[in-house]
Amino acid sequence: MPTAANHTERFAAKVLDWYASNARNLPWRAAGTSPWGVLVSEVMAQQTPVTRVAPQWVAWMNRWPTPAALASASAADVIAQWDRLGYPRRALRLHECAQVLCQRFHGEVPRDLTALRSLPGIGDYTAAAVMAFAFGERALVLDINVRRVHARVFVGIANHPPHITTGERSAFDAVLPKDERAPQWSQAVMELGALVCRPVPACEKCPVAKSCAWHLAGQPAAQTRARRPQSYVGTDRQARGRVMALLRDAGGNAVDIATIEGAWHDREQLQRALQSLLADGLAEMRRDGQVSLPVSASITR
């Protein structure tokens, strides 16, 4: 008789088989990638598509292969190397993370979920991903892809709820293999969500469509539509991005305030953006009023 355990096992076998012949050739999946390399890839991939991350990760790891190497770099160099990956605060936190690893963890990535979770820029997802993909441990790797696949295949709804609940965690824990396949399973489900089980799904290419609760139910529409923020154009974030682009293009040299103001139409908004960048440690104002990437000795926060 069919049981939930059987369903779970069939799903695992099929998705692992699918992954074996459909996995993308991402550079950090190469044999020999260090735990630090995995951690860097996960931080870069926070809200940035992996196809954009890949070339940046190669250049980054070539320049700073270890936590010690990154820790000794200047913040300005770190931000400039981050370039246009977006959310440059991640670059500062990664820099700080490397320094904490050197100060408290002998320059190595800890094989410990709680320790990882305590590091700057490392949240629930990234800590679990490092445990699974760097160390081969069983961990709940709940990214946007895994949550979407889980919601559809096992729950039968179009999308996951907006926030992770304890119920979703325990339901996910029940289907994650208990054995050594868990990391590969997570990787495979992520890949399935990224390539096939997209927001607009490609069920004709899906290896588990015939056992997908949502597909079998006729793909009912999502109950609630997530409210979208206003367009990016004209936001404070775009203004910040414009200032950061100027500072990067200056190659670490200082930029005149008039040049910065000339890059944005709203003077008050630009001032707000600049102040927030200074507060975040992403920019620095010199005594003469010019602005640059943070070139001072160190940032301690």
Add this chain to the structure above:
DNA sequence: AACCCGGGGAC
């Protein structure tokens, strides 16, 4: 819980 934080590619 709500809000903030970039940038680019696909459509």
Add this chain to the structure above:
DNA sequence: GTCCCAGGGTT
């Protein structure tokens, strides 16, 4: 133009 992306931190 809209939607989406291997999330995390702050309040």
